[in-house]
Amino acid sequence: xxxxRLTERQKARxxxxxxxxxxxxxxxxxxxxxxxxxxxxxDGLVITRHGNNLLVEDQQNELNHCLFRxxxxxxxxxxxxxxxxxxxxxxxxxxxxxxxxxLSRPDFNGHEKALAANITQIVVVIAPQPAPxxxxxxxxxxxxxxxxxxxxxAVNKADLVQRHGAPEELARVLDLYPGIGxxxxxxxxREPGGLxxxxxxxxxxxxxxxxxxxxxxxxxxxxCVPDLDVQTSRLSDKTGHGRHTTSSTSLYHLxxxxxxIDSPGVRSFRLGRIDRQTLERxxxxxRAYLGACRFSDCTHTHEPGCALRAAxxxxxxxxxxxxxxxHMAKNL
Numbered sequence: 319x320x321x322x323r324l325t326e327r328q329k330a331r332x333x334x335x336x337x338x339x340x341x342x343x344x345x346x347x348x349x350x351x352x353x354x355x356x357x358x359x360x361d362g363l364v365i366t367r368h369g370n371n372l373l374v375e376d377q378q379n380e381l382n383h384c385l386f387r388x389x390x391x392x393x394x395x396x397x398x399x400x401x402x403x404x405x406x407x408x409x410x411x412x413x414x415x416x417x418x419x420x421l422s423r424p425d426f427n428g429h430e431k432a433l434a435a436n437i438t439q440i441v442v443v444i445a446p447q448p449a450p451x452x453x454x455x456x457x458x459x460x461x462x463x464x465x466x467x468x469x470x471x472a473v474n475k476a477d478l479v480q481r482h483g484a485p486e487e488l489a490r491v492l493d494l495y496p497g498i499g500x501x502x503x504x505x506x507x508r509e510p511g512g513l514x515x516x517x518x519x520x521x522x523x524x525x526x527x528x529x530x531x532x533x534x535x536x537x538x539x540x541x542c543v544p545d546l547d548v549q550t551s552r553l554s555d556k557t558g559h560g561r562h563t564t565s566s567t568s569l570y571h572l573x574x575x576x577x578x579i580d581s582p583g584v585r586s587f588r589l590g591r592i593d594r595q596t597l598e599r600x601x602x603x604x605r606a607y608l609g610a611c612r613f614s615d616c617t618h619t620h621e622p623g624c625a626l627r628a629a630x631x632x633x634x635x636x637x638x639x640x641x642x643x644x645h646m647a648k649n650l
Contacts, residue, residue, distance in 0.1 A: 362374035362377075363375045364393060364395055364569075365381065367393060372384045372393060384411050385410050386412075392432055396435040397436065400415070420435050421435075421461065423588050434581055438467055439469065439470065439524070443472050446478045456642045457589045458528050458587065460646070470500070470501045479504065498602065523577075524576070524579065526581060539580050543571075567583060593650070597647060626640055
């Protein structure tokens with residue numbers, strides 16, 4: 319069934335409701351700030367957000383329930399912030415520190431929705447089943463290149479590959495992407511030490527796992543964060559939102575040096591709004607040929623003198639990668 323379109327009157331009503339909620343949230347934050355004792359502002363890290371409520375970790379690793387002023391922008395998990403204490407483990411976030419990266423995706427209305435800030439690495443999880451979707455994989459890789467963060471492709475359930483061999487789609491991934499320059503690891507929770515390659519890549523990074531449904535992301539999060547229940551309970555108790563906290567993007571500390579952000583938003587990941595030049599540079603092996611086409615507005619589909627199609631003909635670019643670029647460009 320197609321999604322029902324909203325009338326202009328319905329849109330206006332929704333906008334009015336949202337404006338009133340923002341005004342109410344600002345009034346609450348201003349009220350808390352006005353009644354706060356004169357205490358110095360502090361630095362903090364946003365661990366999770368639920369509506370207008372934030373959990374901010376201070377420099378003593380304590381959690382603080384905070385509101386935030388609406389005029390500072392959209393606060394997300396992973397943001398480094400300045401907050402003003404207003405009570406015992408309570409406060410108001412008054413500023414967002416400059417972000418080093420921001421992962422976002424378009425919502426159902428086409429507006430950009432931020433998912434997580436200051437990540438340093440995207441781990442793309444694939445598996446023998448469901449078969450890897452090359453188009454989706456390339457979207458993840460373009461997103462990583464666009465925000466300039468590390469990326470690693472993790473083949474989960476590698477024990478199945480060892481026993482039964484790699485299905486056709488997975489075999490293509492195993493053959494293609496390491497040759498382009500993408501790190502690729504094979505991992506398995508069923509084999510002794512089978513997850514060590516993943517742990518090694520997560521160390522000292524702030525990572526987010528992305529991938530198709532059914533590839534085992536949740537199991538990997540549980541394996542990477544042995545005290546996940548403890549950390550989740552700690553977040554739920556602080557927010558007072560119970561199990562609903564598990565549907566929010568949250569940051570977890572790993573037992574080794576590193577952080578892992580778990581976001582429900584990546585389950586329906588789509589590439590955000592970027593221009594064509596940025597999209598083309600997101601295919602890293604294309605960069606040597608960009609700007610070399612005869613026509614500056616080359617679509618790489620039929621024009622004479624296309625450098626990318628010449629590279630495909632010479633075997634230096636895989637045709638599937640070029641086809642995926644062309645398809646993504648049509649959807650910009």
